Amino acid sequence: MTDQHSQAELVRQSLKARYRKERRFRAYGIIAIAIALAALVTLFADIIGKGYTGFQKTTVTLNVDLDGEIMYLDDATDKRQLKMADFVEPLVLALMKEIPDATEADRDAIKDLINPYASVTLREALEANPGWLGTTRTMTFLTHTDVDVYVKHAGDEGYSIKLNDQQKAWVDELESRGIVDTSFNDVFFSGGDSRDPSKAGILGAVVGSLLTMFVTLALSFPIGVAAAIYLEEFAPQNKFTDFIEVNINNLAAVPSIIFGLLGLAVFINLFGMPRSVPVVGGLVLTLMTLPTIIISSRAAIKSVPPSIREAAEGMGASKMQVVLHHVLPLAMPGMLTGSIIGMAQALGETAPLLLIGMVAFIVDVPNGFFDSATVLPVQVFLWAGSPELAFIERASAAIMVLLAFLISMNALAIWLRKRLERRW
Amino acid sequence: MTNMNQTVARETADQDTPVVAVEASKPAHGSVEEGKTVGKPFSDKAKFKLRDVEVFYGENRAIKNISLDIARNEVIAFIGPSGCGKSTFLRCLNRMNDSIDSCRVTGSLMLDDIDIYDPKRDVVELRARVGMVFQKPNPFPKSIYENVAYGPRIHGLANRKADLDEIVENSLRKAGLWDEVKDRLDATATGMSGGQQQRLCIARAIAVSPEVVLMDEPCSALDPIATAKVEELIAELSESYTIVIVTHSMQQAARVSHRTAYFHLGNLVEVNETSKVFTSPEHELTESYITGRFG
Numbered sequence: 001m002t003d004q005h006s007q008a009e010l011v012r013q014s015l016k017a018r019y020r021k022e023r024r025f026r027a028y029g030i031i032a033i034a035i036a037l038a039a040l041v042t043l044f045a046d047i048i049g050k051g052y053t054g055f056q057k058t059t060v061t062l063n064v065d066l067d068g069e070i071m072y073l074d075d076a077t078d079k080r081q082l083k084m085a086d087f088v089e090p091l092v093l094a095l096m097k098e099i100p101d102a103t104e105a106d107r108d109a110i111k112d113l114i115n116p117y118a119s120v121t122l123r124e125a126l127e128a129n130p131g132w133l134g135t136t137r138t139m140t141f142l143t144h145t146d147v148d149v150y151v152k153h154a155g156d157e158g159y160s161i162k163l164n165d166q167q168k169a170w171v172d173e174l175e176s177r178g179i180v181d182t183s184f185n186d187v188f189f190s191g192g193d194s195r196d197p198s199k200a201g202i203l204g205a206v207v208g209s210l211l212t213m214f215v216t217l218a219l220s221f222p223i224g225v226a227a228a229i230y231l232e233e234f235a236p237q238n239k240f241t242d243f244i245e246v247n248i249n250n251l252a253a254v255p256s257i258i259f260g261l262l263g264l265a266v267f268i269n270l271f272g273m274p275r276s277v278p279v280v281g282g283l284v285l286t287l288m289t290l291p292t293i294i295i296s297s298r299a300a301i302k303s304v305p306p307s308i309r310e311a312a313e314g315m316g317a318s319k320m321q322v323v324l325h326h327v328l329p330l331a332m333p334g335m336l337t338g339s340i341i342g343m344a345q346a347l348g349e350t351a352p353l354l355l356i357g358m359v360a361f362i363v364d365v366p367n368g369f370f371d372s373a374t375v376l377p378v379q380v381f382l383w384a385g386s387p388e389l390a391f392i393e394r395a396s397a398a399i400m401v402l403l404a405f406l407i408s409m410n411a412l413a414i415w416l417r418k419r420l421e422r423r424w
Numbered sequence: 425m426t427n428m429n430q431t432v433a434r435e436t437a438d439q440d441t442p443v444v445a446v447e448a449s450k451p452a453h454g455s456v457e458e459g460k461t462v463g464k465p466f467s468d469k470a471k472f473k474l475r476d477v478e479v480f481y482g483e484n485r486a487i488k489n490i491s492l493d494i495a496r497n498e499v500i501a502f503i504g505p506s507g508c509g510k511s512t513f514l515r516c517l518n519r520m521n522d523s524i525d526s527c528r529v530t531g532s533l534m535l536d537d538i539d540i541y542d543p544k545r546d547v548v549e550l551r552a553r554v555g556m557v558f559q560k561p562n563p564f565p566k567s568i569y570e571n572v573a574y575g576p577r578i579h580g581l582a583n584r585k586a587d588l589d590e591i592v593e594n595s596l597r598k599a600g601l602w603d604e605v606k607d608r609l610d611a612t613a614t615g616m617s618g619g620q621q622q623r624l625c626i627a628r629a630i631a632v633s634p635e636v637v638l639m640d641e642p643c644s645a646l647d648p649i650a651t652a653k654v655e656e657l658i659a660e661l662s663e664s665y666t667i668v669i670v671t672h673s674m675q676q677a678a679r680v681s682h683r684t685a686y687f688h689l690g691n692l693v694e695v696n697e698t699s700k701v702f703t704s705p706e707h708e709l710t711e712s713y714i715t716g717r718f719g
C-alpha cells in the first residue's frame with residue numbers, strides 16, 4: 001500500500017518535470033515561428049513600402065488646342081503629314097496656358113515637365129480621330145519622369161529631384177489645382193520595357209514568363225512523370241538504376257547557372273537555336289525542374305498503399321493496368337503539387353536565363369515562342385541594376401507581381417492537394 | 425531440373441540456423457519429417473495438384489517440399505503458427521508471389537491440367553480463374569459499382585452496360601451486400617464499414633466468376649458479427665467455388681472448412697477432414713497446436 005503511494009508520488013513528480021519540458025519545447029517552437037514570421041513581415045513591408053508607388057503614375061490633364069497652323073497639319077488622314085507635323089508645340093502651349101506667370105523664356109523649362117512620349121500619344125489620338133483637328137480637347141498625358149519622381153518622393157532623401165525650384169513651384173501649384181495628379185499606373189501593366197521609367201511596363205516580361213513556363217511545363221511534366229513511373233514501377237533493380245537514381249538526386253542539387261551554361265553550349269551553340277527566346281528558356285528550365293518533378297513524383301508513387309496494388313494484381317490487372325488505373329490517379333495530387341512547386345522555382349529563376357541571352361533590352365511584348373523575350377525575375381534584375389532611381393520603384397513593383405504569381409501558384413498546389421487528396 | 429533445385433535448397437536450409445534455433449526454443453512436442461504429411465493430403469477430385477512445392481525468399485526456404493491436392497468445390501483451411509508459411513503457400517496458387525523479387529517457387533503446381541508456374545503462361549488468365557481476398561479489406565478508392573465492375577471490365581467479360589449491371593448486381597447479391605448498398609452504388613467504397621468492405625472485396629473477386637477463391641485471414645480485421653456474415657457467405661460460396669482459406673481462428677476453420685491443413689515451420693504436417701483434425705489429430709504437433717500449447 002505504502003509502496004503504491006510512494007510510486008504515485010514519484011510519477012507525479014516526473015510528470016511535473018515532463019510538463020515543464022513540454023512547455024519549454026512548445027516555447028521554442030513558437031519562438032522559431034515568430035522569428036520566421038518577423039523576417040517575412042519585414043521583407044514584405046520593405047518591398048511594399050518601396051514599391052507601391054510603382055503602381056502609380058503621374059499625369060497632367062491639358063486642354064489641347066489642336067490648331068492646324070501650329071502643328072503644320074491640314075489633313076489628319078494624311079500619313080506623311082502626320083509624320084512631319086509638330087505635336088509637341090500644342091502640348092507646350094496648353095501647359096503654358098495653365099501657368100499664367102510663365103514667360104516665353106520659361107518655354108524650355110515647361111517643355112521639360114511633359115513626357116517625351118506625350119506627343120506620340122497625341123499623334124496616335126489624332127490619327128484615330130482625324131475630325132479632332134481644329135478643335136480643343138481635354139486630354140491626359142504622362143508627365144516627365146522627373147515630375148513623377150518629384151510628386152511621389154518630394155522630401156525623400158533617397159531620391160534626387162532633378163527639377164529646379166521654379167519647376168517645383170509650378171508642379172506644386174498645378175498639383176493643388178488637380179491638373180497634375182497621380183492615378184493607377186495602367187502603363188506599368190500594359191507596356192513592355194522602356195528606357196523611360198514612366199513608360200516602362202512588365203507586360204513583356206509577364207508574357208515572356210508565361211511562354212517560358214508553358215514550354216517548361218509541357219516538357220517537364222510528361223517527361224518527369226514518365227521517368228518516375230518507369231523508375232518506380234518497371235525498371236529492374238540493379239547497379240545501373242541505382243546509378244541513375246543517385247544522379248537524379250545530384251542533378252536536383254546542381255546550381256541553376258550550370259544548366260544555363262549547358263543550354264548555351266547545347267541548344268544555342270550546337271543546335272543553333274536563337275538567343276533570348278522563350279523556347280530555349282523553357283528547355284533550360286525543363287532541365288532544371290525535371291529532377292524536382294521526378295523526385296516528387298516518385299515519392300507520390302511510393303506513397304500509394306501496396307494493398308491497392310495487390311488488390312488490382314489479384315484481380316488479374318496487368319502491370320500497365322495497375323499503374324494506369326490505380327497508381328496514377330492516387331499519385332496524381334502529389335505529382336501535381338511537386339510539379340507546381342518545381343514550376344514556381346523555375347518562374348523565379350534568373351541565372352540560367354541570363355546566360356542564354358534573355359537579359360536583352362526588349363521593348364516589344366513577345367508574340368510567340370520564337371520572339372525575343374525576357375522574364376519577370378530578369379526584368380527585376382535589369383531594373384534593379386539601373387542607375388535611374390525611378391526604375392527602383394518599378395523593380396519593387398515587379399517583385400510584388402512576381403511574388404503574387406508565386407504565392408498563387410503555391411496556394412494552387414495546396415488547394416490541389418487538399419482537393420484531390422483521397423483517403424484509403 | 426526441379427530435383428536439382430531441391431537438393432541445393434535443402435543443403436542451404438540445413439545451414440539455416442535461425443529456423444533450428446526457433447525449433448530448439450520450443451518444447452519438443454514431436455518432430456516433423458520433411459516432405460511427409462500425415463492424413464489424407466491427396467484427393468481423386470483434385471482441382472489443384474501440388475507436388476514437391478518449395479518456396480524460397482532469397483536463401484530462406486519458407487515452404488519445404490509440400491505435396492497436396494485441393495479438391496473441386498471443397499473448402500480447405502490452412503492453419504498453423506505465425507510465420508509457418510500459410511500465406512506464402514496460398515499465394516503460390518495464383519502467383520501473387522511474382523511481385524516479390526526475391527521469391528522463387530519450385531515443384532509442380534497444376535490447376536486442372538495447366539501448369540501454374542509455366543513461364544509462358546500469362547498470370548492474367550490464371551488470376552481470372554483463381555481470385556483472391558486479402559487480410560485487410562482493400563477496396564479501390566472508387567465507387568462501390570466500379571469496384572465490382574473492375575474485374576469484368578479488364579477481362580472483357582461484359583461489353584454492354586446492361587451486362588455489367590447484371591454482373592455487379594449478381595456479385596453483390598452473392599456477397600450478401602446488395603440490399604445494403606443498392607441505393608448507393610455510386611458512393612465511394614472506402615466509406616463503408618470494415619465488414620462491408622471485406623464483403624465488397626469478396627463480391628469483387630467473384631465478379632469474374634473464378635473457379636477458386638483464395639482467402640488470407642479474411643476475417644482478422646472484422647468484428648464477430650461481420651465475421652459471422654463472411655463465414656455464412658463462405659458456406660454459400662462453397663457450392664459453386666473451391667475455397668482456400670487461411671485462418672488463425674480454430675473455431676472458424678472448424679465452422680467453415682471441409683478439410684484442414686496444418687502447417688509448421690514451412691512443412692505441411694497434417695491434412696485431414698476438419699472434424700478429424702479437431703477431434704483426433706494424428707500428429708503430435710497438430711494436437712499441441714489445436715489444444716493451444718503453442719501458436
Ligand SMILES: Nc1ncnc2c1ncn2[C@@H]1O[C@H](COP(=O)(O)OP(=O)(O)OP(=O)(O)O)[C@@H](O)[C@H]1O
Pocket residue numbers: 481484486504505506507508509510511512513524526
Ligand atoms: N516478402 C517476403 N520476403 C522475405 N521473406 C518473407 C516474405 N514474406 C514472408 N517471408 C518469410 O516466409 C515465412 C513464411 O511467411 P508467411 O507470411 O507465409 O507466414 P504465415 O504463415 O502466413 O504467417 P502469419 O500467420 O503470421 O500470416 C516467414 O518466415 C517469413 O519471414
Ligand SMILES: [Mg+2]
Pocket residue numbers: 510511512640670
Ligand atoms: Mg499470413
